[in-house]
Amino acid sequence: MNDRDRKPKFRRSGGKGPDRPRESGRRPAWHGRESSPDGPVILYGWHTVVAALANPQRQIRKLWLTENAARRLADDNIKIPVTPEIVRPTMIDQRLGPDAVHQGLLAEADPLPSPEIDALAQEGIVLVLDQITDPHNVGAIMRSAAAFAVKAIVTTARHSPEATGVLAKSASGALELVPLVTVQNLARALTEMNDQGFMTVGLDSAGSENLGAIALQQPLALVLGAEGKGLRQLTRETCSVVARLDMPGEIKSLNVSNAAVLALYIGATRLGLMG
Numbered sequence: 001m002n003d004r005d006r007k008p009k010f011r012r013s014g015g016k017g018p019d020r021p022r023e024s025g026r027r028p029a030w031h032g033r034e035s036s037p038d039g040p041v042i043l044y045g046w047h048t049v050v051a052a053l054a055n056p057q058r059q060i061r062k063l064w065l066t067e068n069a070a071r072r073l074a075d076d077n078i079k080i081p082v083t084p085e086i087v088r089p090t091m092i093d094q095r096l097g098p099d100a101v102h103q104g105l106l107a108e109a110d111p112l113p114s115p116e117i118d119a120l121a122q123e124g125i126v127l128v129l130d131q132i133t134d135p136h137n138v139g140a141i142m143r144s145a146a147a148f149a150v151k152a153i154v155t156t157a158r159h160s161p162e163a164t165g166v167l168a169k170s171a172s173g174a175l176e177l178v179p180l181v182t183v184q185n186l187a188r189a190l191t192e193m194n195d196q197g198f199m200t201v202g203l204d205s206a207g208s209e210n211l212g213a214i215a216l217q218q219p220l221a222l223v224l225g226a227e228g229k230g231l232r233q234l235t236r237e238t239c240s241v242v243a244r245l246d247m248p249g250e251i252k253s254l255n256v257s258n259a260a261v262l263a264l265y266i267g268a269t270r271l272g273l274m275g
Contacts, residue, residue: 042106042108043106043164043168043169044092044105045105046072046104047172048168048172051173051175052176053081058110058176060108061108062082062085063106064085064092065105065106066088066089066092066104067086069103069105092104101169114179114181114182116181117154117181117183117193120198121219122196124219125219125264125267126198126220126221127145127152127224128154128223129155129160131160131229132224135170137227138155138167138170138171139171140260141153141256141257142170142175143171144264145260148261149268151219152179153178153179153181154183154186154193155181156182156185157182163175190221190239198219198221199217200221200223200239200240201240201242202223202239202241202242203224203242203243204243205252205253207243209244210244222260222263223235224256224259224263245259
């Protein structure tokens with residue numbers, strides 16, 4: 001009998017629920033907010049948790065499942081590396097808040113390691129995010145990055161969301177597929193990438209050239225700025241070129257996650273990565 005043939009062992013929760021806090025009127029430690037940089041990563045939702053369970057680099061510490069979710073995992077022969085605790089859906093609701101769509105799965109895990117800039121692959125496409133703070137946008141960008149086989153996403157340690165909670169749910173499993181490189185100084189990181197041979201292309205509506213008309217080359221780094229603010233001045237100055245995304249319609253700007261997927265499609269097509 002192999003691991004996939006074994007049914008996972010379950011531990012049923014009692015009436016108090018997992019790690020229930022004392023009745024002091026306070027919320028649980030990570031209710032309604034993201035974890036701290038040194039704290040655990042909170043993962044919820046079917047695709048997010050299943051991808052984490054399948055990632056050998058992801059250390060799962062705790063796993064809460066509803067009976068339905070546990071049955072579905074067993075039916076799909078998904079290997080579970082820890083003994084899960086069976087809880088009622090309301091227990092997970094209490095942990096995450098009423099708006100979280102958890103589908104009966106909640107995991108607490110260690111953060112994944114952050115690669116170094118000098119370890120980036122010298123091929124394909126890398127995305128660089130300049131202080132994009134909305135976790136929904138960053139999660140959506142990560143999902144698109146996984147679809148286009150992006151080698152890594154570079155982001156700043158400050159002014160960016162933690163790789164947990166809402167971001168992880170929005171990424172729908174992509175957090176386990178695309179390495180997230182966290183840097184202290186983005187301009188310095190871009191300079192290092194330039195020295196390594198990356199073509200660093202900043203995307204800005206005021207760019208001097210249309211991205212679709214530029215002769216792109218690998219390794220390519222596409223640099224995206226926050227909505228409204230766009231790229232910071234030092235970021236613009238550090239990029240090899242600043243380009244715009246030309247569109248024929250009356251609206252000339254896109255949500256940053258939509259701009260990312262359009263830029264990725266143009267970049268992957270021009271570099272011959274789509275076939």
